[in-house]
Amino acid sequence: MKHYDAIIIGAGQAGVPLAKKLAEAGKRTALIEKRLVGGTCINDGCTPTKAMIASAKAVHQAKKASALGVDIGSVKIDFKKIVQRKNDIVEQFRSSSEKGITETNGLKLIFGTAKFSAEQELTITLNDGGEEKVTADWIFINTGAKTAIPDIAGLDQIDYLTSTTILDLETVPEHLVVIGGNYIGLEFGQMFSRFGSRVTILEKSAGILAKEDEDISSALTEILTDEKIEIITDVKVEKIDQDKKQLHITVRSGKTKKDITASHLLVAAGRVPQTADLGLENCGVKLDDKGHVMVNEKLETNIKGIYALGDVKGGPAFTHIAYNDYTIVYRNLIEGTKYSIQDRPVPYCMFTDPQLGRIGISEKEAKEKKLNYEIAVIPMSQVARGIETNETLGLMKAVVDPETKKILGAAILASEGGEIMSVLQMAMEGDITYDRIRYCVLAHPTYTESLNNLFMKLDR
Numbered sequence: 001m002k003h004y005d006a007i008i009i010g011a012g013q014a015g016v017p018l019a020k021k022l023a024e025a026g027k028r029t030a031l032i033e034k035r036l037v038g039g040t041c042i043n044d045g046c047t048p049t050k051a052m053i054a055s056a057k058a059v060h061q062a063k064k065a066s067a068l069g070v071d072i073g074s075v076k077i078d079f080k081k082i083v084q085r086k087n088d089i090v091e092q093f094r095s096s097s098e099k100g101i102t103e104t105n106g107l108k109l110i111f112g113t114a115k116f117s118a119e120q121e122l123t124i125t126l127n128d129g130g131e132e133k134v135t136a137d138w139i140f141i142n143t144g145a146k147t148a149i150p151d152i153a154g155l156d157q158i159d160y161l162t163s164t165t166i167l168d169l170e171t172v173p174e175h176l177v178v179i180g181g182n183y184i185g186l187e188f189g190q191m192f193s194r195f196g197s198r199v200t201i202l203e204k205s206a207g208i209l210a211k212e213d214e215d216i217s218s219a220l221t222e223i224l225t226d227e228k229i230e231i232i233t234d235v236k237v238e239k240i241d242q243d244k245k246q247l248h249i250t251v252r253s254g255k256t257k258k259d260i261t262a263s264h265l266l267v268a269a270g271r272v273p274q275t276a277d278l279g280l281e282n283c284g285v286k287l288d289d290k291g292h293v294m295v296n297e298k299l300e301t302n303i304k305g306i307y308a309l310g311d312v313k314g315g316p317a318f319t320h321i322a323y324n325d326y327t328i329v330y331r332n333l334i335e336g337t338k339y340s341i342q343d344r345p346v347p348y349c350m351f352t353d354p355q356l357g358r359i360g361i362s363e364k365e366a367k368e369k370k371l372n373y374e375i376a377v378i379p380m381s382q383v384a385r386g387i388e389t390n391e392t393l394g395l396m397k398a399v400v401d402p403e404t405k406k407i408l409g410a411a412i413l414a415s416e417g418g419e420i421m422s423v424l425q426m427a428m429e430g431d432i433t434y435d436r437i438r439y440c441v442l443a444h445p446t447y448t449e450s451l452n453n454l455f456m457k458l459d460r
């Protein structure tokens, strides 16, 4: 049986850089991947969606161009080319990641499915046949998550789409119904609407973006509704049937029952960790009630030498969080530091158009925590850069502490909202208070310059 210093299960956003760095630090390392190098982010998540969203944005910009005095005429898409471009970018990212792995001395890439057979022992079912048993001093679980399938009558009998399979469609759906009105549902919903689908979004909460502030949720609802996307909230999907041509979706919203006929259904109702087949009962690693691997603030499981990183451990499920997990574990083990995941910032950006960039706490959270806070808001229709570029939808909102003048959080629903939010994140990390940003010299006319005006709205 082959013994390694370190084994990483899953070539995702934490696993790949961790494996390379451990090998470079002189540890004999194996990286086991059951499917494709790069995990969800490169193959089915961030990379393909953001590539296709760029095409959807181009459609929208072309249609909007007449407002800027540019008449493009009718706008047509070449969906095959859009998908091919996406595939080419994914292939480029994946192959360069795989090349980086195979060129790293002391790192073995094994394609197969790993399962614990004892505490520090794994049995790998190899993709090209056969089995291999391996042991290691350190084992890192980076197995990610997969689409959660809600318990809806008839769903298991129909051909539904997930965020992975929708990427392989060859034609644009005629009527796409989406279950779930959060990141995945909204990004795909707006994308396919812009490609020409009729889109209906079904969200069980009172509004889309249920965790965000109501003004942010309702502003985006209005923007999407203006683009002719139908949004039904407070919904219970009761049953789904399929005949040869159509899907029949029965929903209830309040007292109203509605039957929706659609050509395609996307399930975007959350994701579940990939732990069920890991054989964790054979090594004693504990899971929480949702199946996430339980870890402490240093990402150690209850079993010495076994760690979990990325989506599989629960908490915020973003690529940059998985990547940050790697930097914490690596530095603690190899450089002797004592970094922890506690109190790290959790920025994120939803790539609807306009984007929603978020950092820190929301107004809702400030209220729940009974904090002494104030709110600064500026609509994008008052932002010079927005007016000049015809990007006036959305708003910038910040939550501040009026005593310390610290920024506690921000929600930037705006064109380039993610970039603007990152400027505020930097300010928060560097303890730059809002009264300084108010008078900070920022280049004119940028979106960031409007942070002057945003904080002018606070009179103290």
Ligand SMILES: Cc1cc2nc3c(=O)[nH]c(=O)nc-3n(C[C@H](O)[C@H](O)[C@H](O)COP(=O)(O)OP(=O)(O)OC[C@H]3O[C@@H](n4cnc5c(N)ncnc54)[C@H](O)[C@@H]3O)c2cc1C
Pocket: 009, 010, 011, 012, 013, 014, 015, 032, 033, 034, 035, 036, 037, 038, 039, 040, 041, 042, 044, 045, 046, 049, 112, 113, 114, 115, 142, 143, 144, 145, 163, 184, 274, 277, 278, 309, 310, 311, 312, 317, 318, 319, 320, 322, 351
């Ligand atoms: C449609 C979509 C869009 C997204 N967009 C964004 C975005 O814009 N920004 C953002 O920050 N995040 C985004 N995310 C989330 C992001 O993709 C994930 O948070 C991130 O990929 C998590 O990385 P990870 O390393 O934890 O796991 P993953 O990247 O999921 O990698 C896990 C790997 O483990 C492998 N594996 C699982 N079990 C085994 C086993 N038993 N043996 C061997 N290998 C195994 C899997 O095949 C996979 O390759 C998106 C997700 C989706 C689905």
Ligand SMILES: NC(=O)c1ccc[n+]([C@@H]2O[C@H](COP(=O)([O-])OP(=O)(O)OC[C@H]3O[C@@H](n4cnc5c(N)ncnc54)[C@H](O)[C@@H]3O)[C@@H](O)[C@H]2O)c1
Pocket: 150, 179, 180, 181, 182, 183, 184, 185, 187, 202, 203, 204, 205, 209, 210, 235, 236, 237, 268, 269, 270, 271, 316, 317, 318, 348, 349, 350, 351
């Ligand atoms: N831009 C980004 O950073 C980005 C983009 C896409 C995905 N992601 C990551 O992927 C993860 C999964 O995204 P997601 O949008 O699938 O999940 P989510 O958990 O964020 O949202 C799921 C939504 O579906 C709703 N829902 C659940 N069951 C339902 C039902 N039966 N009927 C109607 N609505 C129902 C929930 O109320 C919720 O609003 C996110 O946590 C996020 O971290 C990030």
